[in-house]
Amino acid sequence: MSRRLHNLVNNDELKRRMETSEEARTTLSFYQYHQIDNPQAFRDQLFRDWSKLGVFGRIYVAKEGINGQISVPTAGFEAFKAEMFRIPFLNGIRLNIAIDDDGKSFYKLKIKVRDKIVADGLDDETFDVTKRGKHLSAREVNELMAREDAIVVDMRNHYESEVGYFKDAIRPDVETFREALPLVEDMLQDAKDKPIIMYCTGGIRCEKASAYYLHKGFEAVHMIDGGIIEYARQCEEEGLENQFLGKNFVFDERLGERISGEIVSKCHQCGKPSDTHTNCVNTACHILFIQCEECAEKHQGCCSKECTDFAALPEEEQERLRPTMSFNGTKFGKGRYKANRQSDPVI
Template sequence: MSQPRFVIAAFYHFFDFPQFEAMQAPLLARLTDLGVKGSLLITREGVNSTLAGTRAAIDAFLTYLQTEVVGGPIQWKESFADFQPFGKARVRLKKETISLGEPVSMQRFGHYVTPKDWNNLIRRNDVVLIDTRNDYEVNLGTFSGAIDPAIPNFKHLPQWTRDNAETLKGKKVATFCTGGIRCEKYTSWLLDQGFEDVYHLQGGILQYLEDVPENESLWRGECFVFDERIAVDHRLQPSATAVLCLHCDHALTAEDQAHPAYVKGESCPHCRGAPLHAHNQPKRHAGRVKF
């Protein structure tokens, strides 16, 4: 069996990056020269990205990023596909690497829990497990026993937390997301709000799927990703079943597609009239980052 042609590298890294605006053009030029596609979001506080290219091209860009831009090592997650999941290369300037919609000190974070220790933590009776991702992501898969806040956007999570403060009171709060960046912000915010026992999955769902054997896994379903693969399975291979509703752009499981409300290209069980997630339509969705 031949090896997949494209390597998909997903990463974020917080560091002091005051010259980020001046680096937009050089970074885009380097991506273009190497034939790497995807979205690289750069801010004063760091970078957030998912990129795809050949093995040699991804290795070359990550070496350049670490030596010439960051000035030190970064960590990234890899998956593979036999097609290019992005339409073009983009380098986007933003105020924040990921926005929670409220001020966050970013001075301290929850306890990091490695994938090998994650199962023991979330099986505890004194732990509340929160999926910090958007509703259309959770629909494809989540951890057994996790609370789904049913939020359309990460910025809704603080208000959900306030509304459910009694559920969290006196508990250890464990959080997870695709690659870790949303939990970095959310656990920092939780600590700012006075929560004390706060934890998050180191490396996110993608690292868990890579490190934990499927027969030991507490993950159920597939993991939504922000590119044309739509989702990956436990082996980090592109989903064979997940699709997006072309009306509301909700991610759909095989069961959703068997529902009477599903009409290909027109509607699905999650539609509520006007499009809900038009920002994720496949062609526009392909360059979006939310790691």
């Protein structure tokens, strides 16, 4: 039965419908750690119930809980909340509403069962995952950041922190959360008694990381409650100084939401100030990179001349050549390349 609980419409058609729709939608994220005995059954019921409400997005379900980034019709937002809060362990949880939202964040509903709701590489049986760091409000964050001995750590990936970060934050050069955990631990070995403030997009990565670092002997581990999204909301609501610079990278069609006016990154092709992430139009490459408007026009949305030339070929020719060629996206991790580099054919 569960195999039929999926979208049956072509992705390109779903994207077209989303892009041309005038329906107002609200983008939000949420997570909750909770023991789910049968994740597959829970996933299937969730798909049935939330599909009827017009929910789009990406949701991960595991025995340890749920993690979701979704959009819902604005007119039906209260109905969605009522349906969500009918689930006992989700009743009353915080919903992180997007800061900079055009309603075009998702175009279909995808719910997957995973081993974990965030891939962290940790053995949860070796430490108490419920003993987490202290949650800080935006006001408390600013107060603690003002201390000279406070250490601010970005628990996100390099391509996220490249376009936005807190002032003076340590930003690990990693592609995954799994990589960040041991690297940050090593970097902070001599600061186990100092106040540490961790942050991520919505807070979920810091929930697990803070418990892990407390287990490893760090004494004063804090995390921004609700992550960057909630911090920005509280700053605006309470008139606080927003110490986050630039954009908050998001894992949906928007690829970013503006938190402050600063542009802290550069176009990977020409070096001009830019913080617009995009994926190479060449689907055989599809690498994530930063591209300004001028370069997007000049290179037709591609990361290299080779990709521009390849994307211009007829689809049949692309299919024939694809197995014989290598592009930036097949040779490098996210954003780890020089965008004007010429890839060589695979011999």
